[in-house]
Amino acid sequence: MITRTVLSTTAAAFLTVSAMISSTANADDNEIVERVKPVGHLVVLDESKSAKPAETVAATETAPAAAENTGKATYTTACFACHGTGAAGAPIVGNKEAWAIRVGQGKETLYTHAINGFKGMPPKGGAATLSDDAVKVVVDYMVEQSS
Helix, strand or coil: CCCHHHHHHHHHHHHHHHHHHHHHHHHHHHHHHHHHCCCCCCCCCCCCCCCCCHHHCCHHHHHHHHHHCCCHHHHHHHHHHHHCCCHHHCCCCCCHHHHHHHHHCCHHHHHHHHHHCECCECHHHHCCCCCHHHHHHHHHHHHHHHC
């Protein structure tokens, strides 16, 4: 026969184990939430609103804009995945033969295709945050490397 002491000891052990498992699960959940939380927020402004003043923009937010003016940085971060590998039929930068046909269409056509998308390429190569001018700079860079 099971005695009252055995039952209370078993119940206490069961409750302790349950509490430990629950505590561990909550700690794991908190760690997961911390690991997968967003690193930023997308803010879409309509024409009636303006962006925050320049003095409130962190220096790290302005550095990529300066680097993208060279074209090479933008190519490396936004264009290389396709134009460095030929993915989705993209002409590989440096392949003069593949680019000759495109360059022959004129830079305005290249700019239009790059900004608005063309065949398998999404608008701005999928880097929607790029300005039209930044896209033109990277197109010029890729043409220079491929002519």
